[in-house]
Amino acid sequence: MMDGTKSKEDLIRELSELRQKVVELEAMLSASAVHSYKGSGPENLDDFGATLVSGEHPVTLRNLHEPTETIDLTSLFTKDITGSGSFDVRSDIWATTFGRLIQSLPVPALLVDESYAISVANEAWRKIKPDYENIVGTVFSSLFPRGSATRAQAILDTVFNDRRSRVGKGILDVGQRKRWARMIFRSIRILKERFVLVLIEDLTLEKAQLELSHRHQEVLEKEIAERRRAEESLRESEARFRQIYDAAPMMMQCTDERGVIRSVNSNWTRELGYSTEEAVGHSLASFLTPEFRKVMARRLAHLWDKKEARELPYKYLRKDGRVVDALVDSVLTHDPAWGAIALSTVRDITHQLALERQLREAQKMEAIGTLAGGIAHDFNNLLQVILGYADLVLLGKDKSSSEYGRLQAIRESAVRGSKLVNQILTFSRRVETKLRPVDLNDVVGQSSELLRRTIPKMIEIELSLAKDIKTVYADPAQLQHVILNLAINAKDAMPQGGKLTLRTQNVTLGEEFTQKFPEVKPGDYVALILSDTGHGIADDVMDRIFEPFFTTKKAGEGTGLGLAMVFGIVKMHKGHIVCHSQIGIGTSFEIYLPAIEIHVSTDLDKTAEMPAFGTETVLMVDDESLIRAWAEELLSMAGYKVLTARDGAEALEIFAKESQRISLVILDLVMPGMGGKECAEKLLEIYPGTKILIVSGFSIDESTREFLESHTKGMITKPLKVKEFLRAVRGALDRP
Numbered sequence: 001m002m003d004g005t006k007s008k009e010d011l012i013r014e015l016s017e018l019r020q021k022v023v024e025l026e027a028m029l030s031a032s033a034v035h036s037y038k039g040s041g042p043e044n045l046d047d048f049g050a051t052l053v054s055g056e057h058p059v060t061l062r063n064l065h066e067p068t069e070t071i072d073l074t075s076l077f078t079k080d081i082t083g084s085g086s087f088d089v090r091s092d093i094w095a096t097t098f099g100r101l102i103q104s105l106p107v108p109a110l111l112v113d114e115s116y117a118i119s120v121a122n123e124a125w126r127k128i129k130p131d132y133e134n135i136v137g138t139v140f141s142s143l144f145p146r147g148s149a150t151r152a153q154a155i156l157d158t159v160f161n162d163r164r165s166r167v168g169k170g171i172l173d174v175g176q177r178k179r180w181a182r183m184i185f186r187s188i189r190i191l192k193e194r195f196v197l198v199l200i201e202d203l204t205l206e207k208a209q210l211e212l213s214h215r216h217q218e219v220l221e222k223e224i225a226e227r228r229r230a231e232e233s234l235r236e237s238e239a240r241f242r243q244i245y246d247a248a249p250m251m252m253q254c255t256d257e258r259g260v261i262r263s264v265n266s267n268w269t270r271e272l273g274y275s276t277e278e279a280v281g282h283s284l285a286s287f288l289t290p291e292f293r294k295v296m297a298r299r300l301a302h303l304w305d306k307k308e309a310r311e312l313p314y315k316y317l318r319k320d321g322r323v324v325d326a327l328v329d330s331v332l333t334h335d336p337a338w339g340a341i342a343l344s345t346v347r348d349i350t351h352q353l354a355l356e357r358q359l360r361e362a363q364k365m366e367a368i369g370t371l372a373g374g375i376a377h378d379f380n381n382l383l384q385v386i387l388g389y390a391d392l393v394l395l396g397k398d399k400s401s402s403e404y405g406r407l408q409a410i411r412e413s414a415v416r417g418s419k420l421v422n423q424i425l426t427f428s429r430r431v432e433t434k435l436r437p438v439d440l441n442d443v444v445g446q447s448s449e450l451l452r453r454t455i456p457k458m459i460e461i462e463l464s465l466a467k468d469i470k471t472v473y474a475d476p477a478q479l480q481h482v483i484l485n486l487a488i489n490a491k492d493a494m495p496q497g498g499k500l501t502l503r504t505q506n507v508t509l510g511e512e513f514t515q516k517f518p519e520v521k522p523g524d525y526v527a528l529i530l531s532d533t534g535h536g537i538a539d540d541v542m543d544r545i546f547e548p549f550f551t552t553k554k555a556g557e558g559t560g561l562g563l564a565m566v567f568g569i570v571k572m573h574k575g576h577i578v579c580h581s582q583i584g585i586g587t588s589f590e591i592y593l594p595a596i597e598i599h600v601s602t603d604l605d606k607t608a609e610m611p612a613f614g615t616e617t618v619l620m621v622d623d624e625s626l627i628r629a630w631a632e633e634l635l636s637m638a639g640y641k642v643l644t645a646r647d648g649a650e651a652l653e654i655f656a657k658e659s660q661r662i663s664l665v666i667l668d669l670v671m672p673g674m675g676g677k678e679c680a681e682k683l684l685e686i687y688p689g690t691k692i693l694i695v696s697g698f699s700i701d702e703s704t705r706e707f708l709e710s711h712t713k714g715m716i717t718k719p720l721k722v723k724e725f726l727r728a729v730r731g732a733l734d735r736p
Contacts, residue, residue, distance in 0.1 A: 093120055098190075108132075110198040111188075112140045116156055119195065128202065129175040140198070145173040155185055159196050163187040172200070180207040251326070251346035254335070259284045259300055262338050271348060273319030289315040289323060303342055307332045316346070325350045376421045380697040381624045383421065384719040387414035388630040391722040392637075416449075418719050435573075437598045438474045440526050441465045444502050446476075447483040451500075455487065458497030466505045470595035472526050478569045479528075485566050486530045486589050493534025493587060503529045509592065520576045524595040531588040537581040545579060613638040613726070616663035616733055620644045621651040621679065622695070623671040631666070631725075638726055648674025652682060659687055664713075664733050669696040669704075677704055684711055693732040695720065 093099035093111075102109050102122050111120035116139050125132035135142075140156060141149040148170045155168050166185040171178050179202055186197040245252055251268040255261055264279045272279075272287065285293040292314050303309045309330045316324040330344040390411040397404040444465060451461055483502070490500050507527045514522050537545065546567040566589075570577045573593055581587040618640050620631045625646070632642040643658060645651040648671060655662055665683065669676035676694060683690045692712040708715060713732035716725065 108200040112196045116140050159185045179204045253344050254341045380718040383417050385626040387719045437471045443479045447480045460499045462501045464503040472593040482566050490532035498533040501531045525592040528591040533586040536583040615639050617641040617661045619662050619665045622668040647671050648679030664691045666693045
């Protein structure tokens with residue numbers, strides 16, 4: 001149209017362009033604010049700074065066609081400017097489209113002119129300062145506290161100078177309280193005037209949230225660090241526990257409520273012979289003897305109820321089949337992986353129980369020995385009277401008379417009784433241990449007499465003794481002990497009867513034998529062989545028969561010490577023992593003792609020789625009146641003058657009166673009141689040099705023996721035989 005009015009199409013086009021620019025402006029402002037907010041952090045919340053919005057939203061800036069980044073908003077006001085062209089931003093802006101846009105923004109907005117005065121403030125300022133109209137016309141820097149005002153002013157200068165956008169953060173000191181804010185500075189132009197558009201975002205709440213988040217983060221980081229330290233401490237504790245667990249001197253195990261093994265230590269696997277893989281995951285019952293498998297479930301239930309169990313006996317089965325006696329202590333604990341488990345220590349008490357059995361056996365043997373020793377002492381006194389007087393009567397009888405034979409029968413019975421007493425003392429270990437030249441045939445013969453009276457009659461005893469047997473250096477009592485032990489084992493192997501053979505022979509062990517048994521020296525030996533026709537010994541136990549406490553007998557029927565003692569005695573005699581056995585045929589024990597070139601002296605009692613007599617005065621001390629009477633009669637017949645005393649105290653009284661006359665004191669060792677040792681000590685203390693001969697019915701303890709051997713002139717054992725007694729008396733008198 002020629003009158004200057006625009007057509008309808010022109011108005012629509014301009015309106016569309018205007019709307020497009022408004023949309024671009026809103027997007028630019030919103031995006032700038034969001035970008036700036038995302039870039040903020042709690043570390044800068046207390047600084048007022050400015051960031052150049054360089055490269056932000058390049059599309060929006062290019063669309064504005066503002067190479068200096070100043071936004072020219074003149075075109076937005078063309079419809080709102082008066083015909084005269086006059087326009088006052090401060091008073092007229094709210095009637096314009098731009099003004100309405102600013103007013104509709106949810107964030108406070110300002111227009112600051114080139115004099116740094118605030119020209120316009122939108123309605124959103126009311127949230128910060130209810131009387132916000134009062135800030136219009138004031139200097140922009142007055143909105144900030146003293147420390148931040150200068151920096152805010154500097155940002156405005158920069159934006160006015162280079163016309164590039166900035167983002168700043170700082171503290172606003174307006175309204176009733178200070179606020180933390182983010183500000184976007186944009187250079188704009190309206191007609192010929194230049195302004196800086198300041199958009200303010202109140203971040204006070206966000207700042208508090210960030211600070212709170214920061215504190216929470218610090219607390220969380222601290223908790224995480226503490227948890228990590230706790231976890232590390234737990235790992236170290238678990239490592240220490242595992243080290244202690246594995247290094248523990250006793251077996252240890254962990255089991256669950258069903259008795260399944262969850263863990264075992266290295267000592268457990270070493271002592272029982274299983275690998276960890278063979279144990280873990282399997283029931284504990286599979287490692288126990290049958291009788292303890294039955295009680296395990298009940299004990300586990302009790303443990304879970306009471307939380308602990310102390311010193312419960314169990315029998316474990318080693319992988320090789322041996323039984324291990326153990327005491328198990330358990331406590332209930334919790335494992336993160338397994339839940340409730342029983343942590344148990346397993347103490348192997350097999351050796352302890354064996355020692356206890358040995359102690360009980362030793363105590364039993366000690367009691368039997370004490371009883372046997374007491375009986376033997378009294379029995380020896382009775383035999384002494386019978387044997388002594390039989391010898392006295394025989395001395396005056398002609399061998400051809402009928403009375404001589406009767407007396408000889410009495411004497412022989414007394415001698416056999418004496419041997420029986422000696423065997424009882426051997427069994428009770430009340431005879432002294434003394435190595436001397438021994439005829440092995442005599443030992444076997446004496447032992448066989450005792451065996452015939454003790455072994456059942458359905459077992460035949462056969463002797464096969466070499467006539468030219470060599471002498472061995474041995475303790476007869478201990479050899480009898482060996483024979484008795486082996487014979488008792490043979491008896492147990494023949495419950496239905498059989499045959500026991502005792503054989504002696506001379507042998508020479510050569511290279512073939514010593515190669516098989518390197519500990520044996522070649523040379524001449526005397527062999528003692530005991531053979532039975534029993535059920536035999538199985539091959540799988542043959543290597544263990546000499547082990548202490550090993551037995552194949554039922555509980556209560558054997559201690560497992562018999563063959564171990566036999567082995568020890570043989571080795572003490574520098575000998576060797578071998579066992580041969582076949583199931584269903586029998587067993588043979590061969591004992592080899594070194595032969596010596598010394599002949600055993602003939603028993604004086606079996607010769608016609610009579611010891612030398614004497615005329616000295618002798619004091620006979622014995623609590624048995626019959627023995628005193630016999631000794632007095634015998635010694636008087638031999639020319640001695642005899643004084644008698646019934647105990648040590650009376651002997652001291654007599655010796656005090658007759659010390660010049662008495663040449664020898666014969667002391668019985670065991671007497672009521674003052675015994676023989678005490679009497680000897682007092683005599684030697686008061687009268688040094690007194691000659692004393694000790695008479696004893698059984699063995700003497702080591703301390704007593706040492707004293708008597710060093711202070712007396714000899715010892716002789718009851719029952720006393722005439723010739724042996726007279727020779728001992730003469731020897732004691734003649735000894736210097």
